[in-house]
Amino acid sequence: MIKLQIPISEEDIRSLKVGDEVLLSGTIVTARDEAHKLMVDEKPEFIREYLKESVIYHCGPVVKQNESGEWSFVSAGPTTSAREEPYQSTVVCEYNVRGVIGKGGMGAKTLEGLKKCGAVYFHAIGGAGTLIANSVKKVKKVFKLEEFGSPEAFWVIEVEDFPVVVTMDSHEGSLHKEVLEKSKKIMEELL
Amino acid sequence: MDLKDSILELIRRASTDLSEDVVKSLSEAYENEDEGTPARGVFKTILENVKMAKEQSTPICQDTGSLLFYIDFPEGESEKKYSEAIEGAAIEATKKQYLRPNAVDPVTSKNSGNNIGVNAPYIHFHQWDKDEVRIRVMLKGGGSENVGTQYKLPFPPLKAGRDLAGVRKVVIDAVVNAQGLGCAPGTLGIGIGGDRITSYALSKVQFFRKIGERSADPEIAKLEKDLNETLNKLQIGPMGFGGKTTVLDVFISSQARHPATFFVAISYMCWAFRRKTMVLKNGEVIYD
Numbered sequence: 001m002i003k004l005q006i007p008i009s010e011e012d013i014r015s016l017k018v019g020d021e022v023l024l025s026g027t028i029v030t031a032r033d034e035a036h037k038l039m040v041d042e043k044p045e046f047i048r049e050y051l052k053e054s055v056i057y058h059c060g061p062v063v064k065q066n067e068s069g070e071w072s073f074v075s076a077g078p079t080t081s082a083r084e085e086p087y088q089s090t091v092v093c094e095y096n097v098r099g100v101i102g103k104g105g106m107g108a109k110t111l112e113g114l115k116k117c118g119a120v121y122f123h124a125i126g127g128a129g130t131l132i133a134n135s136v137k138k139v140k141k142v143f144k145l146e147e148f149g150s151p152e153a154f155w156v157i158e159v160e161d162f163p164v165v166v167t168m169d170s171h172e173g174s175l176h177k178e179v180l181e182k183s184k185k186i187m188e189e190l191l
Numbered sequence: 192m193d194l195k196d197s198i199l200e201l202i203r204r205a206s207t208d209l210s211e212d213v214v215k216s217l218s219e220a221y222e223n224e225d226e227g228t229p230a231r232g233v234f235k236t237i238l239e240n241v242k243m244a245k246e247q248s249t250p251i252c253q254d255t256g257s258l259l260f261y262i263d264f265p266e267g268e269s270e271k272k273y274s275e276a277i278e279g280a281a282i283e284a285t286k287k288q289y290l291r292p293n294a295v296d297p298v299t300s301k302n303s304g305n306n307i308g309v310n311a312p313y314i315h316f317h318q319w320d321k322d323e324v325r326i327r328v329m330l331k332g333g334g335s336e337n338v339g340t341q342y343k344l345p346f347p348p349l350k351a352g353r354d355l356a357g358v359r360k361v362v363i364d365a366v367v368n369a370q371g372l373g374c375a376p377g378t379l380g381i382g383i384g385g386d387r388i389t390s391y392a393l394s395k396v397q398f399f400r401k402i403g404e405r406s407a408d409p410e411i412a413k414l415e416k417d418l419n420e421t422l423n424k425l426q427i428g429p430m431g432f433g434g435k436t437t438v439l440d441v442f443i444s445s446q447a448r449h450p451a452t453f454f455v456a457i458s459y460m461c462w463a464f465r466r467k468t469m470v471l472k473n474g475e476v477i478y479d
Contacts, residue, residue, distance in 0.1 A: 019229070034300070062253045062291045074288045075250035080334040080372055104334070104372040104431065125233055126334070126374040126430060127463040129253040131240035149302030151291060163236065165229060165432070179433050180370055183425045187367050190421055191349065191360055 003161075007053035008098040010118040016166045018173040022122060023161040027140065028055040028101070032079055034152040035144070036087040043094060046143055050156050051095040055122070058084060058102035060151025061133070071139040073157065075129030078103040081121070089113020105167055105176030114170050121168035123175075135162045194272070197469065197476045198280035198326065199287075202258070204478060205328050205467040206250045206289045209241050212402040213439070213464045217241070220376060220429070220436040230434025237429070237462060248289075252374075252463045255290040256330035258312035261396065263325040270316050273326070277314060281306040293333075315392075323472040329398055335377065335461040338369035341390060344453040353453045355414050358383055358443075359421075365457045366422050366438065371431015374461035378402070379418075379441045382456040384448035390456035397442035398460050399468070406443060415441045429462070439464070 004012065006026025016022070029050050031039070038044060061076035081088075081102030088100060088110045098119050100106070103126035114120060124132060136157050143154040167175040192200070209217075221234035244251040258281055262273055282305045284290045294308035295301065306312065342361040344353045349364055351357035362381060369377070382393030405412040418441040428434025439462065448454070468479040 021232070060253060060291065062250050062255065062288050064288050075244075075253040075255075075291075077253050079254065080337065082372060103374070104370070123430065123432075125236045125240070126371075127252040127461060128236050128240040129251060130244040130247060130249045131236060133249070133253075134243065149292060149295070149304065151293070151302070165232075167432070175433070176370070176431060179427060179431055182433075183367050183370070183427050186425050187363055190363060190424065 006055060008055075009053070010098070013098045013118055013120055014170050016120050016169055017171070018166055018169050018175050020166040022164050022166060024055065024122070024164060025160045025162070026054070027156060027158050028057050030057045030059045030061065030153070030155040030157065032058055032060055032152055033083055034148045035154050036084045036091060038144075039091045039094070040087045047154055048095060051097050053096060053098050055099040055101060056091070056097055058100070061155060062129070063139075063150050063155075071142065073133040073136040073139065076133040076136060077127055077129040078124040080104045081106050085110060089116070092119045093117040101162070101164055105174065111168055111172060111174055114168060115172055118170055120166050120170055122164035123167040124162070124164050132162065135159050192476060194276040195279040195283070197471070198276055199283050201326060201328055201467055201469045201478065202280055202284040203248065203287075203289045205330050205465045206255050206284075207248050208245045209251055209463065209465065210467070210479070214238075214241060216402045216439045217462065220439070223436065224434055228434060229432040230428045230436070233429040233432060250289065250291070251465065252332065252461070253291055254332045254334065255293065256332045256465065257293060257336070258290070258306060259329040259331055259395070260312055260314040261317070261327040261399070262314060263317045263319045263321070265320075265322050265324070266318060268324070273316075274314055277312055278307055281312050323470055325468065325470050327399055327468045328466065329395070330465040331395075332374070332461050332463065335373035335459045338365075338373035339456075339458045340365050340368070341387070341454060341456045344455060355410065358455050359414060359418060361455050362418055362441070362457060363421065366427070367425060369459055370427055371429075373459040374463065375427055375431055376429055376436045376439050376462050378439045378460040378464050380458040380460065381441065381443040383443065383445040383454075385446045385454060386449070386452065387454065389446065390454040391458065393444050393446055394456040394458040397444055398458070398464070398466055400442050402440045404442075408445070411443050411445060415443050
């Protein structure tokens with residue numbers, strides 16, 4: 001198990017390989033469909049400082065606000081990353097992002113972006129909403145909550161020992177590509 | 192307990208407490224994967240999460256899905272009574288964080304914030320002859336819904352004809368296309384026959400069957416068993432990490448088709464297979 005503290009250097013991220021199990025700690029940002037579209041279309045500045053050498057989390061959490069107005073995460077597993085495929089490599093390179101957490105993996109364009117700009121894809125366990133929410137220690141800020149709604153907002157959160165597996169690295173390695181090719185081959189025999 | 196509160200409790204159970212048959216199936220899958228593999232690690236995390244969610248009474252998965260209700264009620268009852276109680280319960284469940292707000296207007300992209308929208312929650316009403324009311328709810332996640340699909344046979348790319356052998360081929364194709372994206376291991380609901388709508392409707396309602404429950408039709412039961420074994424040879428595994436468990440079960444049902452059509456609808460349920468039932472009889476509420 002590798003422990004990584006955010007911000008992460010390019011050297012550290014490039015040392016990761018497919019199959020590495022990692023515990024992430026530090027400040028990360030949730031972003032999904034609306035947020036990615038915005039980051040590509042308008043390149044907003046408000047999120048830049050939080051993304052630099054940090055990690056984007058594809059997640060639409062269940063959140064709770066207490067009486068004094070503070071937010072917390074109740075359930076917060078990853079959402080399907082494939083929907084961000086058209087945007088991801090642009091966002092990673094534009095904002096100097098070192099990692100993307102999600103589920104299901106991403107495609108060729110993202111893999112190329114990870115190599116070019118020095119980043120990896122971390123796979124979290126889909127559906128493990130309560131478990132992952134327990135590793136979210138603090139909600140630091142939220143952007144676009146009113147406009148996008150809570151699942152789509154940018155949540156800036158502090159995580160401790162967030163468990164992930166590297167399934168796409170910065171050297172063109174992709175577990176998703178491997179499993180897909182293998183299962184297609186097996187399928188031919190089964191049909 | 193009034194109707195709204197008892198439905199609220201039904202939603203809470205569906206979101207936070209995975210049914211026993213599913214937990215058992217996931218535990219068996221964990222035991223079945225080899226020590227030290229990512230697949231085994233996934234099942235370990237899944238089982239820990241399921242336990243934590245139950246203890247904390249928080250959603251197993253943050254995608255608490257679309258709310259799909261199925262109500263069977265005796266003659267003379269009002270549908271309105273139930274739809275109002277369901278709306279009230281959904282609003283309350285969202286406030287209590289049993290549900291994430293998941294109703295978005297596709298025209299404005301606005302999230303209503305309380306799970307209420309046109310056809311949300313969706314309620315299937317059915318009148319029956321019993322003197323009791325049965326309310327079933329399914330929380331259907333978006334990721335798994337996105338990998339659901341419908342084929343019309345014949346399907347030339349796979350040489351899938353208009354028979355059960357053809358059905359088998361397109362189901363394998365659908366699972367290969369889904370990979371880990373629907374939060375594998377999935378459970379499949381398959382509707383054969385009917386029209387575009389009813390084939391999907393039939394596929395979805397299969398999810399109220401218990402894991403391991405085979406069709407009463409021997410031909411269909413045989414296909415269910417065959418597909419269960421075959422799909423688990425694909426090595427897609429939990430989360431698409433590779434491994435021995437790609438599906439937990441396969442439920443199939445058939446209905447009459449038009450002579451010219453042969454639809455196969457495949458609904459994919461994520462491993463967080465959330466559905467619960469309650470029965471109202473003589474003023475009492477019984478949960479499954």
